[in-house]
Amino acid sequence: xxxxxxxxxxxxxxxxxxxxxxxxxxxxxxxxxxxxxxxxxxxxxxxxxxxxxxxxxxxxxxxxxxxxxxxxxxxxxxxxxxxxxxxxxxxxxxxxxxxxxxxxxxxxxxxxxxxxxxxxxxxxxxxxxxxxxxxxxxxxxxxxxxxxxxxxxxxxxxxxxxxxxxxxxxxxxxxxxxxxxxxxxxxxxxxxxxxxxxxxxxxxxxxxxxxxxxxxxxxxxxxxxxxxxxxxxxxxxxxxxxxxxxxxxxxxxxxxxxxxxxxxxxxxxxxxxxxxxxxxxxxxxxxxxxxxxxxxxxxxxxxxxxxxxxxxxxxxxxxxxxxxxxxxxxxxxxxxxxxxxxxxxxxxxxxxxxxxxxxxxxxxxxxxxxxxxxxxxxxxxxxxxxxxxxxxxxxxxxxxxxxxxxxxxxxxxxxxxxxxxxxxxxxxxxxxxxxxxxxxxxxxxxxxxxxxxxxxxxxxxxxxxxxxxxxxxxxxxxxxxxxxxxxxxxxxxxxxxxxxxxxxxxxxxxxxxxxxxxxxxxxxxxxxxxxxxxxxxxxxxxxxxxxxxxxxxxxxxxxxxxxxxxxxxx
RNA sequence: GCGCCCGUAGCUCAGUUGGAUAGAGCAUCGGUUUCCUAAACCGAAGGCCACAGGUUCGAAUCCUGUCGGGCGUACCA
Numbered sequence: 001x002x003x004x005x006x007x008x009x010x011x012x013x014x015x016x017x018x019x020x021x022x023x024x025x026x027x028x029x030x031x032x033x034x035x036x037x038x039x040x041x042x043x044x045x046x047x048x049x050x051x052x053x054x055x056x057x058x059x060x061x062x063x064x065x066x067x068x069x070x071x072x073x074x075x076x077x078x079x080x081x082x083x084x085x086x087x088x089x090x091x092x093x094x095x096x097x098x099x100x101x102x103x104x105x106x107x108x109x110x111x112x113x114x115x116x117x118x119x120x121x122x123x124x125x126x127x128x129x130x131x132x133x134x135x136x137x138x139x140x141x142x143x144x145x146x147x148x149x150x151x152x153x154x155x156x157x158x159x160x161x162x163x164x165x166x167x168x169x170x171x172x173x174x175x176x177x178x179x180x181x182x183x184x185x186x187x188x189x190x191x192x193x194x195x196x197x198x199x200x201x202x203x204x205x206x207x208x209x210x211x212x213x214x215x216x217x218x219x220x221x222x223x224x225x226x227x228x229x230x231x232x233x234x235x236x237x238x239x240x241x242x243x244x245x246x247x248x249x250x251x252x253x254x255x256x257x258x259x260x261x262x263x264x265x266x267x268x269x270x271x272x273x274x275x276x277x278x279x280x281x282x283x284x285x286x287x288x289x290x291x292x293x294x295x296x297x298x299x300x301x302x303x304x305x306x307x308x309x310x311x312x313x314x315x316x317x318x319x320x321x322x323x324x325x326x327x328x329x330x331x332x333x334x335x336x337x338x339x340x341x342x343x344x345x346x347x348x349x350x351x352x353x354x355x356x357x358x359x360x361x362x363x364x365x366x367x368x369x370x371x372x373x374x375x376x377x378x379x380x381x382x383x384x385x386x387x388x389x390x391x392x393x394x395x396x397x398x399x400x401x402x403x404x405x406x407x408x409x410x411x412x413x414x415x416x417x418x419x420x421x422x423x424x425x426x427x428x429x430x431x432x433x434x435x436x437x438x439x440x441x442x443x444x445x446x447x448x449x450x451x452x453x454x455x456x457x458x459x460x461x462x463x464x465x466x467x468x469x470x471x472x473x474x475x476x477x478x479x480x481x482x483x484x485x486x487x488x489x490x491x492x493x494x495x496x497x498x499x500x501x502x503x504x505x506x507x508x509x510x511x512x513x514x515x516x517x518x519x520x521x522x523x524x525x526x527x528x529x530x531x532x533x534x535x536x537x538x539x540x541x542x543x544x545x546x547x548x549x550x551x552x553x554x555x556x557x558x559x560x561x562x563x564x565x566x567x568x569x570x
Numbered sequence: 571g572c573g574c575c576c577g578u579a580g581c582u583c584a585g586u587u588g589g590a591u592a593g594a595g596c597a598u599c600g601g602u603u604u605c606c607u608a609a610a611c612c613g614a615a616g617g618c619c620a621c622a623g624g625u626u627c628g629a630a631u632c633c634u635g636u637c638g639g640g641c642g643u644a645c646c647a
Binding site: 046 | 585587611627641
């Protein structure tokens with residue numbers, strides 16, 4: 001059956017003598033106040049024919065025959081408002097959501113297309129800090145949203161496992177390292193060495209030269225340096241995998257920067273052949289001054305490589321391997337220039353896919369008193385944050401629902417949900433200031449609020465003595481006619497639109513905000529005495545159970561896109 | 571200096587791609603539980619949408635400029 005908005009667009013287009021597509025594009029749910037389900041602003045259409053929009057709306061309203069599924073067509077000033085019969089819209093939205101179930105909100109518009117998502121990408125030998133959560137959680141959510149739109153997604157963890165910093169670490173370890181402490185303490189010990197190196201470097205600048213030499217040796221294949229590097233990497237990956245398990249984040253590929261080591265000579269040769277390389281102060285650069293992008297250093301004075309060199313190799317390799325539709329880089333906004341340079345160089349190399357590469361930036365995580373700095377040891381370990389959140393969730397459960405059978409599991413779901421949601425709820429470009437109170441908040445616009453709302457839905461089914469999956473044969477959707485019900489139905493009907501926008505804009509917060517408004521609508525319904533489910537007459541009860549089920553599906557699917565679990569009880 | 575990003579309630583943020591009277595959460599004050607979990611709900615208070623111009627029937631949204639903040643600006647990533 002044709003979706004209701006399309007049918008309205010057809011009716012309105014006929015009455016207005018305007019193209020259906022134009023009308024369909026203008027048709028939108030009105031802002032909260034109105035009662036109508038859809039509204040059509042008539043300004044543009046009126047202007048095109050030099051008429052008064054108020055007149056146009058009034059004439060159109062008179063010309064449209066009000067027949068099911070429409071209950072009312074009204075001209076409100078320059079707007080044309082449409083209201084559906086309660087049963088028609090409820091059947092389409094609620095019935096549709098229940099029928100689609102896990103598929104509700106998805107689409108196949110990306111079928112046959114592959115998107116590569118480069119995200120998380122922490123640096124080896126450094127702790128997985130709270131600041132890595134941003135790329136990890138945002139990138140993972142973008143990947144899930146794209147999959148929901150039908151795209152094939154290749155998630156790549158571009159581990160920072162190559163570069164001068166390993167020269168630094170090798171130097172630090174050779175000078176001050178202690179085998180037993182490395183064995184026993186792992187990453188925190190490596191962090192200690194890294195911090196010490198950066199402190200001592202202040203007084204002894206020659207240390208930096210030593211570090212560059214060590215990295216050069218590493219790149220040249222020096223056995224000793226290799227062994228140390230492999231050791232650092234092994235210690236780090238163990239910790240990272242633990243964190244990813246906790247967050248439920250997976251990758252198709254764990255190809256770090258070192259993976260491209262043997263692929264860089266080819267790129268450098270291609271750059272050379274294209275005449276893009278210049279010598280400048282001993283270094284090898286690509287000059288992008290004409291594009292207003294400065295110069296990009298592809299090789300240092302000592303011939304060792306840089307970040308951009310590896311990213312060029314990675315981009316070419318990825319296109320060769322995946323033939324991607326888009327390649328996304330979920331990396332902090334601070335690296336905007338780097339990506340502009342990278343994409344521009346690919347363009348200059350004549351790579352046809354250069355235009356399909358997208359930097360998806362996000363804002364900096366900062367402390368109240370300034371920037372987070374690994375070099376100074378100013379980091380908050382992600383695991384500490386998660387542990388505290390889970391601990392607090394456990395405490396709250398013991399207070400509010402001490403009989404809950406699955407306490408540990410739910411505490412984990414809720415605690416982690418709070419931390420993850422907190423990072424996804426605002427537009428990603430905004431800088432965020434780390435605040436324990438905010439991260440550990442479970443009330444208001446939070447993940448636990450959404451999870452709690454979902455649990456309420458599940459609880460209604462328990463109270464009704466019904467399995468949520470069980471479907472009544474006949475539901476009289478016309479019973480859903482009270483205002484709180486109608487508003488809940490309207491919002492449920494918009495999941496797919498919001499998933500689409502989130503995919504188009506690579507913006508998980510669109511889903512997060514949508515879920516908050518869905519939960520708010522449901523809770524209003526839930527708290528309204530007129531809308532009680534279990535005590536209602538049999539017909540109304542069935543209809544409301546269907547509405548609760550549709551809400552539950554919407555919340556559960558949306559939470560899943562963000563990487564949050566949806567417990568049935570908490 | 572130049573480039574990119576941000577500026578909406580005391581604080582943290584939404585604002586459906588330019589539409590109707592700018593909305594939430596937190597904090598403050600007041601209320602709701604013999605009734606499906608109060609991690610909730612209802613109400614009060616809180617606004618020069620940084621500022622100034624411009625485009626438009628219409629601007630928080632688009633353009634220009636100013637101010638404020640953040641980030642970046644070659645041998646780190």
